[in-house]
Amino acid sequence: ITQGETFRDRLLNLAVFFWSGRAGEYQAMQHDAMQHMPHERIPELRLTILESVVNPLLDLMRSGIASGVLPAHADPYALMELFWALIDGFTGIYHRGDPLPPPERNTAPIDLFLAGAHAISAETYSSWPQLPPLDALKRDAVQPT
Numbered sequence: 001i002t003q004g005e006t007f008r009d010r011l012l013n014l015a016v017f018f019w020s021g022r023a024g025e026y027q028a029m030q031h032d033a034m035q036h037m038p039h040e041r042i043p044e045l046r047l048t049i050l051e052s053v054v055n056p057l058l059d060l061m062r063s064g065i066a067s068g069v070l071p072a073h074a075d076p077y078a079l080m081e082l083f084w085a086l087i088d089g090f091t092g093i094y095h096r097g098d099p100l101p102p103p104e105r106n107t108a109p110i111d112l113f114l115a116g117a118h119a120i121s122a123e124t125y126s127s128w129p130q131l132p133p134l135d136a137l138k139r140d141a142v143q144p145t
Helices: 008-021 026-036 039-067 076-096 109-119 122-126 132-140
Strands: none
Touching: 008 039, 008 076, 008 109, 026 039, 039 076, 076 109
């Protein structure tokens, strides 16, 4: 997430990490874990995902807002979810083998995300659920479901 000279570079580098397969089959891993992992281990997995995926992505979105690359009225949680959905969708397409530009040159999804982030109104961002404070997220992550 921290590699790259510009915010756009960091977004692309993160996407390439997933698109190139270096992250493995993240969705399959997550699905398998939720289906087959012993119930008592799921809170630990949730906390790990929160600390290693969610928080760094939120920090990245906050840095984009702070630097002015993303709009000041944007919600970092909504941005994170929208970016993740775009990247995850393309990850599936890459893994399926559909013809796409090489991951390192597939800048269209990044440009789409950046342009879309600016096109979304403050009102639309405000319709997203508010992200609870980090302490509440951690507490909820370790609560058995």
